[in-house]
Amino acid sequence: MTPPAHIHKLRPNEIRGAPVSDQRRKELEDLIARVALGDRAAFDALYDATSAKLHAVCLSVLKDRPEAEETLQEVYIRIWKSAARYSANGLSPMTWLITIARNRSIDRLRSRNSGPSTAPAEAAASVASAEPGPETATIRAQERQMLDECLAQLAEPQAGAVRAVYLEGITYADLAEREGKPINTVRSWLRRSLLRLKDCVSQ
Amino acid sequence: MSDETTPLSPPEEDEALAAELALGLLDGAEAEAAVRRLQDDPRFAAAVRAWQERLAHLAEGLVPVMAPARARQNIRERLGHAVPPLSTDPGARTAWWRGPVGAILGLAAVAAVALLLVLPGLRDGAPDPAVPGYQAQLVAADADLAVSATARGREMEVALERGPAPAGRDWEIWWIEPEGGAVISIGLVPREGVLxxxxxxxLELEDGVQIALSDEPEGGSPTGVATGPVVAVAPLTRL
Known part of the structure; x- marks a missing residue:
């Protein structure tokens, strides 16, 4: 399978290094906590700090500027309305924000063709967790590097499929069409790739 | 891969299902069952969250793309924030929309935005002279297009001096990091006024950053990567 060309174009352009610092993470958590209390200045600051990244997520999935812009607005409206539930879900702030942006974008992508039927993953972001939030910025930076290295260890079609599913919202049906194989075959193949990825990252 | 035909073990099945739910790959009854399981099975819910954390690193690698200013204005309007609040915290820095401009935001948003553009310095007060300013003057080869960009701290302004994009097209502004670093869209050249x-x-202001303009469909590149020709490029130099 040929992974989508624009992802390859983007990869060398990734913002280098610059792990999210612990201080920045704390700032984002603090902003979200204030947004939960209805603080509009905090909401504005959160938008300044994160909207370019979330816009990039919307654009990656939708590949259409006006739709990405409209979706970005829905994302921040959702952030405003659900910030009070953030502290209970155990996700790091950027993961929570990225997950909202990605799920909204995928909902929109899929409603282009048919009715929305998939992507209930957002429910997972609202499930309370008693566990402490994940780790420090250093660990987070290491994890990101580890994910890149582990993706590199998968065969390119597998790694490309994982990226395309996450960053572009493609489905098993799309993958099957690209690969010219039955859905069950590509599903089994991707599930094994995901398990291998997890084993590699967890080492 | 020799294990390709071996069935997954039950723990592997659970892990794969958690990944699929996090990725939004499930549908129909399978999706509903997995979502229900989130409520009843803390270990499964934790596995889904772990996948969300793991996969979010992919998005952290995406090149940021600034959204147009009207997106923020629309969000404010949809949340009913585009009117002055009844009370303000006197200790807080005055947000720009709570200042004198806030009073007229009841008017059409377009009018309010247009006014903002011609009232300099409302946003953060006077610039701090200790922070170095930068500027770039972008001129197309045939000199029919001229755009100025100035930046200080984290604030940047871009103004069209002459040569708006043809109908149905936009000039998109790109930030090029030094030495072959990231190329990042920071917005579209306004047809009038200042962005x-x-x-x-x-993105950090530093020597060696270049600003470029490319010719894109109206609204900007549909992919976040320049699709049209670069019409002007210039380094950001210290003021």
């Missing part, structure tokens, strides 16, 4: 923006996380 004000806050630099996204990861």
């Amino acid at each position: 004000r923006l806050t630099l996204p996380e990861g």
